[in-house]
Amino acid sequence: MVGKIMDDSIWVGQHFQAREFKCPCCGANTVHKELVAALDAIRKQIGTSIRINSGVRCDAHNKAIGGASRSYHLPREGIGHAADITFGRVHNKAPLNIARLFIVVTDVLRGQGGVILYPSWVHVDVRDVLGGDAYRDLSQFPWPRLS
Secondary structure (H helix, E strand, O other): OOOOOOOOOEOOOOOEEEEHHOOOOOOOOEEEEHHHHHHHHHHHHOOOOEEEEEEEOOOOHHHHOOOOOOOOOOOOOOOOEEEOOOEEEHHHHOHHHOOOOOHHHHHHHHOEEEEEEOOOOOEEOOOHHOHHHEEOOOOOOOOOOOO
C-alpha cells in the first residue's frame, strides 16, 4: 500500500502539519480530512498540545513495529485513517491523563471510528468513513487494582 506525499509544512488542520503524520520509512503523510477534524476537536477540548506518535505507515514500517496487518494507519487509496496520539508535554503523560484523553477522543468521535487506550497513548481512527464499525478497546491499559 502506497501513501501519498504532500509538502511537510502544509497545515492540514488548525493544529497539525502534514509532517506530524509522516511515515519514517517512505515519507507518506496524507491523512483523511475527517481524522484531522477529529484531532483538531480533541486538541480544542483537551486544552493542551497533542503529539502524533504514529500517523501514516507503509507496510514495511507497520511490520517493523508489530502493527496489525489491516491497520488503519496503512493507506487506503493513498490516505491514512489513523493516528496514535499523546500529550505534547511529558508531565501530562500520567496514566490518569491518558485515560482522560481516551474519554475525550470517545466523546469527539461520538460512537464512530475506533479508539484504543494504551498505557501512554491513544489510538484514534476514522474507520467509519471506510464502512467499518465503531470499535473501543481498553484491554491494553494497565488499570490499577482497587482495594
